[in-house]
Amino acid sequence: MSDERLSVRTQVLLWTAQRASAAVLAICVVVHLATIIYAVRNGLSAAEILGRTRGNAAWAAFYTLFVAAIAVHAPIGLRTILAETFSWRGRALDITVLAVALTLAMWGFRAVYAVLI
Amino acid sequence: MSTLCVAVWRGQESGRFQEFDVPRRESQTVLDVVTYIQRSLDPTLAYRFACRVGMCGSCAMTVNGRARWTCRTHVDKVGESGRLEIAPLHNLPVVRDLVTDMTDFFDKWARARGQFQGGTTRKDEFARVAPDSPARRLADAAIECIGCGVCYSACDVVAWNPAYLGPAALNRAWTLMNDARDTGNRARLAAVAGDAGCHACHTHMSCSERCPKQIAPTASIAGLKRATIAAALRGDLGDG
Ligand code: SF4
Ligand code: SF4
Ligand code: FES
Numbered sequence: 001m002s003d004e005r006l007s008v009r010t011q012v013l014l015w016t017a018q019r020a021s022a023a024v025l026a027i028c029v030v031v032h033l034a035t036i037i038y039a040v041r042n043g044l045s046a047a048e049i050l051g052r053t054r055g056n057a058a059w060a061a062f063y064t065l066f067v068a069a070i071a072v073h074a075p076i077g078l079r080t081i082l083a084e085t086f087s088w089r090g091r092a093l094d095i096t097v098l099a100v101a102l103t104l105a106m107w108g109f110r111a112v113y114a115v116l117i
Numbered sequence: 118m119s120t121l122c123v124a125v126w127r128g129q130e131s132g133r134f135q136e137f138d139v140p141r142r143e144s145q146t147v148l149d150v151v152t153y154i155q156r157s158l159d160p161t162l163a164y165r166f167a168c169r170v171g172m173c174g175s176c177a178m179t180v181n182g183r184a185r186w187t188c189r190t191h192v193d194k195v196g197e198s199g200r201l202e203i204a205p206l207h208n209l210p211v212v213r214d215l216v217t218d219m220t221d222f223f224d225k226w227a228r229a230r231g232q233f234q235g236g237t238t239r240k241d242e243f244a245r246v247a248p249d250s251p252a253r254r255l256a257d258a259a260i261e262c263i264g265c266g267v268c269y270s271a272c273d274v275v276a277w278n279p280a281y282l283g284p285a286a287l288n289r290a291w292t293l294m295n296d297a298r299d300t301g302n303r304a305r306l307a308a309v310a311g312d313a314g315c316h317a318c319h320t321h322m323s324c325s326e327r328c329p330k331q332i333a334p335t336a337s338i339a340g341l342k343r344a345t346i347a348a349a350l351r352g353d354l355g356d357g
Contacts, residue, residue: 006312008307008311009354011316012311012316012345013349013350016350080317083278
């Protein structure tokens with residue numbers, strides 16, 4: 001099993017990336033929630049929302065960062081949860097969470113593209 | 118004279134609690150209770166102790182659900198209900214009754230490079246370490262560990278991740294990281310990093326709450342995290 005384990009340096013960098021992305025998420029989630037509440041409270045229609053977001057570089061940059069942080073943060077946490085809960089470790093797990101990361105990134109960036117570009 | 122109702126674990130991984138009535142005495146410790154049972158009620162009871170004064174670390178057991186050093190735990194503190202339940206430590210294989218096999222626990226100290234590695238000979242001068250230097254203070258805060266295994270038994274991550282080195286071994290490594298005379302820190306950092314090392318710690322703090330020596334392994338582990346991340350970012354965290 002040891003031959004299929006990530007190097008210690010990679011393990012540490014994953015942990016660091018998860019902490020760093022958590023810090024980014026803490027801010028992004030607050031901004032995102034505030035935006036939702038604003039939109040709902042003011043009764044904005046889908047068309048009105050799209051009118052404000054389309055072509056807005058600031059919102060595009062913000063949501064790109066948000067999606068990137070999610071795609072980094074969630075799979076690394078999932079890797080630990082699966083290892084601790086199901087004793088699942090090694091290459092198959094690492095490939096699985098990488099696939100989760102790519103899927104999240106794909107879905108997220110597709111949504112960013114649809115709403116902002 | 119009042120009596121205590123004491124349920125004691127008998128057997129190995131599978132077994133059962135056996136009940137004994139033990140006379141209540143003044144200033145009685147949990148270890149006194151176990152000793153009374155073994156000497157007066159059932160000589161086949163297996164348990165372990167040596168110093169009886171909180172120095173050797175051999176007497177730890179699970180008392181009413183919590184890991185404790187039994188020689189320094191007064192019945193007054195834990196047995197108000199007149200009832201005690203005494204079991205072996207968690208997270209270690211049971212040899213028999215209250216005796217656990219500490220092999221894994223101490224092997225992990227070795228794996229965390231818990232051995233002092235000096236770089237001088239008897240011909241060299243003594244190292245001078247200022248008592249108030251920051252590194253010496255950090256080492257002081259963590260050095261009084263008696264190897265009792267209470268923290269290891271209290272840590273959920275040890276249960277979930279059998280390769281995890283655990284709070285005591287990592288705390289030991291941290292004392293050596295702060296020992297100005299030690300020359301083994303590069304290899305030590307690699308040994309304590311990653312999924313089986315300090316990065317597996319979820320900062321639950323059970324170890325720090327339960328340690329009878331008031332050591333905070335959580336703080337030591339946080340120190341190791343900082344040091345290993347700095348090394349990993351520098352590209353100086355080898356696998357050896
Ligand atoms: S702080 Fe870390 S080592 Fe201590 S009990 Fe919690 S997870 Fe275990
Ligand atoms: S750190 Fe505390 S609880 Fe853990 S082995 Fe050392 S003395 Fe015991
Ligand atoms: S018997 Fe030595 S610490 Fe309890």
